Amino acid sequence: MPAIKISDLQKSFNRVPVLKGVSIEVQKGEMVALIGSSGSGKSTLMRHLSGLTFANRNTASQVEVLGRKVQQNGRPAKELRTTRARIGNVFQQFNLVNRLSVQTNVLIGALSRIPTYRSLLGWFTREEKLKALQALELVGLRQHALKRASDLSGGQQQRVAIARALMQEAEVILADEPIASLDPESSRQVMETLQRINQEMGITVVVTLHQVEYAQKYCSRAIALKEGEIYFDGPIETLDSALLTDLYGTYIPEGTQGSEANELPQQHSEFDLNRELNPV
Ligand SMILES: Nc1ncnc2c1ncn2[C@@H]1O[C@H](COP(=O)(O)OP(=O)(O)OP(=O)(O)O)[C@@H](O)[C@H]1O
Ligand SMILES: [Mg+2]
Structure with a gap:
């Protein structure tokens, strides 16, 4: 059973097609860019x-994750809620609760599994708290557990978001531009963390990336979309510069560009705003 199975996915916004019949299969344990x-x-x-x-x-159009339907005929599947609990999401803007501690942010990952009255009271068991610390240990942030989330650097906050997905016991992690607002060192740490949980825990990872160098360094397979269609799907090492030039228009191979030529403009400003409000 594949971890992800998308068949003939068609999506239009205001009658403009955005996904034009996309089919993808991702096996369990893959790390795909x-x-x-x-x-x-x-x-x-x-x-x-x-x-x-x-x-x-x-x-x-059909979408299945871990052998369960997520949606069919443009409608949510009955089992969507339980399937969603097995999918961890990591976003560019981290989505942490700034005023809460790092550990509590991780504990939030358990909310889909614990009774509402307990989650409303913010009451977690000792076992859950220990598990949150273990998740933080895995992403290298054990010593920051009691700090406020907003006191961590961007890269550290993103690793907290990954720990939260671990707490959730996600079997598939979907990371949409997790390093788009990070500096190269933080980007490396976040990608290494994703790679480690993929390799050591067998968690399936799909990560969207603007910087192809990171895809080449950390992922074994690339799927490239172009105007809503699959343009390339294969081992990352077969993605050559001719394909990349065609994909992006003007792709400048690594090493020949100016220092910032591959830094794409950032679209979201939440992180910068955070930094301005809470200068480090
Ligand atoms: N909710 C929406 N309503 C209308 N149009 C949308 C909506 N969401 C996405 N689109 C359009 O669908 C197209 C694909 O958008 P999408 O955000 O999936 O692209 P992307 O590949 O993630 O781009 P980026 O690299 O900039 O994040 C774009 O033309 C976008 O404007
Ligand atoms: Mg996007």
């Missing part, structure tokens, strides 16, 4: 996997 230029449909595809966006009605 989803690449493609801005507007090619990467985030839209990821949102269909989490059941946050639904395909066009009356199409053959």
Whole structure:
């Protein structure tokens, strides 16, 4: 059973097709980079996997995660809630609760599994608290457990988001541009963390990336979208510069560009805003 199975996914926004019949299979334990230029449909595809966006009605579009339907015929599947609990999401803007401690942010990952009255009281068991610390240990942040989330650097906050997905016991992690607002050193640490949980825990990872160098360094397979269609799907090492030039228009191979030539403009400013409000 594949971890992810997308068949003939079709999605239009205001009658403009954005995904034009995309089919993808990802096996358990794979670490896949989803690449493609801005507007090619990467985030839209990821949102269909989490059941946050639904395909066009009356199409053959189907999305399955871990052998369970997420959606069919543009409608949520009955078992969507339980399937969603097995999918961890990591976003560019971290989505942590700034005023809460790092450990509590990780504990939030358990909320899909514990009774509402306990989660409303913010009451976690000793076992859950220990588990949160173990998750923090895994991402290298055990010693920061009691700090406020907003006191951590961007890269550290992103690793807290990964720990939260571990606490959730996610079997599939979908990371949409997890390093887009990070400096190279933090980006490396976040990608290494994703790689470690993929290799050591067998968690399936799909990560969208703007910087192809990171995909080449950390992922074994690339899926490239171009204008809502699969343009390339194969081992990362077969993604050559001719393909990349065609994919991005003007791709400058690594090593020949100016220092900032591959730094793409950042679209979201939440992180910068955070930094301005809480200068380090
Ligand atoms: N909710 C929406 N309503 C209308 N159009 C949308 C919506 N979401 C996405 N789109 C459009 O769908 C297309 C694909 O968007 P998407 O965000 O999936 O691209 P992307 O590949 O993630 O781009 P980026 O690299 O900039 O994040 C774009 O043209 C976008 O404007
Ligand atoms: Mg996107």
